[in-house]
Amino acid sequence: MSEQIPGPEHAPRRRFLAGVAAVVIGGLAGLAPLLSGAVSLLDPLRRRRADPGVALVTKLAVIPKDGSPKKFTIVADQVDAWTTHADAPVGAVYLRRGPDGVQAFNVVCPHAGCFVGVAPDKSRFACPCHKSSFDLDGVINDPRSPSPRNMDALDVEIRNGDEVWVRFQSFHPGRAEKIPVL
Ligand code: FES
Known part of the structure; x- marks a missing residue:
């Protein structure tokens, strides 16, 4: 039996089917970047990056009782698009006992x-780069200080009686307002 070859009368139908296929393939190709963008926005790993969260820094007993500041490294799980780095250093803070409880300051000027x-006499904070000077409450105490704002204070919580937790955040330098770096 010989195979029948479609004649010229089928040409419009073939053109129509080819057009439909082109529209479907083109539509799918256009959806790909939209879908990948939506996935990356909804990906819980990426969403966790926006909130560094609260980190356990130390115990109350470790902070000097005389009000002098002590520096602590902030360690937290760092998450990028695909990988979690457990207990990575993400910054540092000064903790001190102030008149109203424990104070925390980001160490970055x-x-x-x-x-x-x-x-050296532990009476103030001093930036070595351009000589900004802050009192122990983080307030600028020398009008020649080029810093546009006081040191960046961070929220502190005492949990379970003696655990010092800090909401660690970084802020853009060079501005009068505290604008978080996300
Ligand atoms: S970076 Fe601290 S005074 Fe300039």
């Missing part, structure tokens, strides 16, 4: 991002 130090 709000002027240009250097690490603020503590003066």
Whole structure:
């Protein structure tokens, strides 16, 4: 039996089917980037990056009783698009006992991002880069300080009687307002 070859009368139907196939394939190709964007927005791993959360820093007894500041590294799980790095250092804070409880300050200078130090007599914070000076409450105490704002205070919670938890955040340097870095 010989196979029948479609004649010219089938040409419009073939053109129609080819057109439908082109529209379907083109539509699917256009959806791919939209779907991948939606997946990355909804991916719980990516959403966790926006909130660094609250980190357990130390026990109350470790913070000096005389009000002098002590530096602590903040350790947290760091999550990128595909990988979790457990217990990675993500920053550092100064903790001190203030008049109203424990205070926490990000160690990064709000002027240009250097690490603020503590003066040798422990009476103030001093930035080595451009000489910004802050009192132990983090307030600018020298009008020549180029920092546009006080040191960045962070929220502190005492849990279970003696655990010091800090909501660690970084803020953009060089601005008068505290704008979180997300
Ligand atoms: S970075 Fe601290 S004073 Fe400039």
